[in-house]
Amino acid sequence: MAEHAPRRCCLGWDFSTQQVKVVAVDAELNVFYEESVHFDRDLPEFGYVPDVHACVMWVLALDIILEKMKASGFDFSQVLALSGAGQQHGSIYWKTGAQQALTSLSPDLPLHQQLQDCFSISDCPVWMDSSTTAQCRQLEAAVGGAQALSCLTGSRAYERFTGNQIAKIYQQNPEAYSHTERISLVSSFAASLFLGSYSPIDYSDGSGMNLLQIQDKVWSQTCLGACAPHLEEKLGPPVPSCSVVGAISSYYIQRYGFPPGCKVVAFTGDNPGEYLGEFLCPMNLTGSITLFLLGPEPGAALEGHKHWLLPQSYTLFCSFKNGSLMREKIRDKSASRSWSKFSKALQSTEMGNGGNLGFYFDVMEITPEIIGCHRFNAENHKVAAFPGDVEVRALIEGQFMAKRIHAEGLGYRVMSKTKILATGGASHNRDILQVLADVFGAPVYVIDTANSACVGSAYRAFHGLAGGRDVPFSEVVKLAPNPRLAATPSLGASQVYEALLPQYAKLEQRILSQIRGPLE
Numbered sequence: 346m347a348e349h350a351p352r353r354c355c356l357g358w359d360f361s362t363q364q365v366k367v368v369a370v371d372a373e374l375n376v377f378y379e380e381s382v383h384f385d386r387d388l389p390e391f392g393y394v395p396d397v398h399a400c401v402m403w404v405l406a407l408d409i410i411l412e413k414m415k416a417s418g419f420d421f422s423q424v425l426a427l428s429g430a431g432q433q434h435g436s437i438y439w440k441t442g443a444q445q446a447l448t449s450l451s452p453d454l455p456l457h458q459q460l461q462d463c464f465s466i467s468d469c470p471v472w473m474d475s476s477t478t479a480q481c482r483q484l485e486a487a488v489g490g491a492q493a494l495s496c497l498t499g500s501r502a503y504e505r506f507t508g509n510q511i512a513k514i515y516q517q518n519p520e521a522y523s524h525t526e527r528i529s530l531v532s533s534f535a536a537s538l539f540l541g542s543y544s545p546i547d548y549s550d551g552s553g554m555n556l557l558q559i560q561d562k563v564w565s566q567t568c569l570g571a572c573a574p575h576l577e578e579k580l581g582p583p584v585p586s587c588s589v590v591g592a593i594s595s596y597y598i599q600r601y602g603f604p605p606g607c608k609v610v611a612f613t614g615d616n617p618g619e620y621l622g623e624f625l626c627p628m629n630l631t632g633s634i635t636l637f638l639l640g641p642e643p644g645a646a647l648e649g650h651k652h653w654l655l656p657q658s659y660t661l662f663c664s665f666k667n668g669s670l671m672r673e674k675i676r677d678k679s680a681s682r683s684w685s686k687f688s689k690a691l692q693s694t695e696m697g698n699g700g701n702l703g704f705y706f707d708v709m710e711i712t713p714e715i716i717g718c719h720r721f722n723a724e725n726h727k728v729a730a731f732p733g734d735v736e737v738r739a740l741i742e743g744q745f746m747a748k749r750i751h752a753e754g755l756g757y758r759v760m761s762k763t764k765i766l767a768t769g770g771a772s773h774n775r776d777i778l779q780v781l782a783d784v785f786g787a788p789v790y791v792i793d794t795a796n797s798a799c800v801g802s803a804y805r806a807f808h809g810l811a812g813g814r815d816v817p818f819s820e821v822v823k824l825a826p827n828p829r830l831a832a833t834p835s836l837g838a839s840q841v842y843e844a845l846l847p848q849y850a851k852l853e854q855r856i857l858s859q860i861r862g863p864l865e
């Protein structure tokens with residue numbers, strides 16, 4: 346429940362794959378309020394499918410969460426600023442005339458009743474879509490190949506990246522595209538709801554579109570032209586991630602009591618939004634698994650993504666689709682739908698799992714491009730199934746060994762000072778974190794909220810309020826609670842996994858060659 350004493354604060358929002366969440370953070374950077382609306386639990390009428398979102402569902406979720414905050418007595422008048430994060434790469438298509446609806450919202454009605462007809466595409470594509478391979482090849486051809494595109498935008502073409510998604514919509518639904526006056530990312534869409542007008546796309550989330558020149562941080566005319574006509578006017582100019590993009594819409598002032606001066610700071614992608622100013626190696630364990638490699642400016646790579654992160658810095662990160670939904674699937678099948686049984690399975694099996702290795706890809710994985718479940722015994726023979734406990738450990742060890750192998754392929758190295766910051770829902774599971782520490786041979790830290798994208802967004806709201814680019818982010822977050830040590834590598838872990846990692850890598854190549862034919 347919200348405390349009732351007035352408490353100046355910033356709000357941090359997260360429009361994620363499974364839910365909309367918000368935290369309130371006070372001036373001492375203490376999180377004192379959290380609320381969420383979970384799509385499949387609270388919005389059953391949408392027939393929640395994890396990888397298909399209806400734009401209106403997000404708007405309805407925002408209505409519900411604001412009403413829950415109001416009913417709990419949350420004091421909106423104390424909110425100095427707000428910012429947020431959205432699942433990366435998703436795109437929202439505002440129908441011609443929608444700006445008028447946004448700027449003239451009636452405080453007497455909920456948002457979803459007023460915006461439900463404002464979208465030219467109802468089921469907006471999100472990050473789990475992988476149907477745009479043809480558009481990826483067209484884009485790479487237009488700029489001179491995958492490496493050229495990676496040098497230009499920070500990534501080779503990826504199916505989920507927004508430019509390719511827009512290209513597909515233009516090609517397959519030209520009428521809807523022609524009736525679209527604005528295209529938002531999930532992050533800038535959410536910011537637009539609070540602004541009551543179209544919010545710009547920020548540099549960090551814009552880095553995940555295959556459209557933004559990563560060095561100059563302007564739209565690449567070549568990429569725009571390769572995707573769809575008149576695209577630049579539909580996107581608007583990108584802005585730095587700490588920009589104040591405006592004041593909150595009068596709708597929220599009149600309906601909920603936000604103060605007129607409440608600032609809206611640019612929303613960003615969920616992964617950059619996780620960045621809490623800690624020079625740890627953040628690993629986001631949510632719907633996806635995303636590993637950030639912090640360090641000197643990375644070069645162009647054909648795996649992973651170079652993103653703009655904060656003023657004057659970049660990050661290389663790699664993202665994997667089969668995260669929490671895959672863990673939930675194995676929990677349901679092999680641990681009777683119980684996280685405590687899932688944990689007991691990890692506790693009752695040894696590091697290295699007796700040489701049993703598993704690859705678990707419910708949907709086509711980003712890296713490697715494999716789908717399906719593939720299990721191998723200690724003799725490297727393919728097997729159809731593992732006993733329940735072995736299956737659980739094979740899933741978690743496999744998820745983390747794959748991350749380490751691909752991170753090392755991008756130049757990452759575990760060093761004596763390496764510290765991993767685990768964020769996201771799975772960071773609450775101590776036994777999963779133990780496997781993470783063992784596989785990486787590095788200590789694992791957590792922050793005491795699973796809502797790190799929200800907390801990071803609230804920090805960015807304070808940063809925008811403090812002056813943004815003129816104030817170092819580290820200065821703003823110096824009061825932030827330090828991450829807490831959650832797991833350290835078990836004795837003998839490095840021996841086990843130094844032996845197992847090359848074997849896992851070989852099996853991954855074996856699966857790939859069976860899928861695509863022998864490597865040239």
Ligand SMILES: O=C(CO)[C@@H](O)[C@H](O)CF
Nearest residue numbers: 432433472615633635664
């Ligand atoms: O595709 C991803 C990052 O590139 C995912 O982590 C999404 O941001 C999850 F919403």
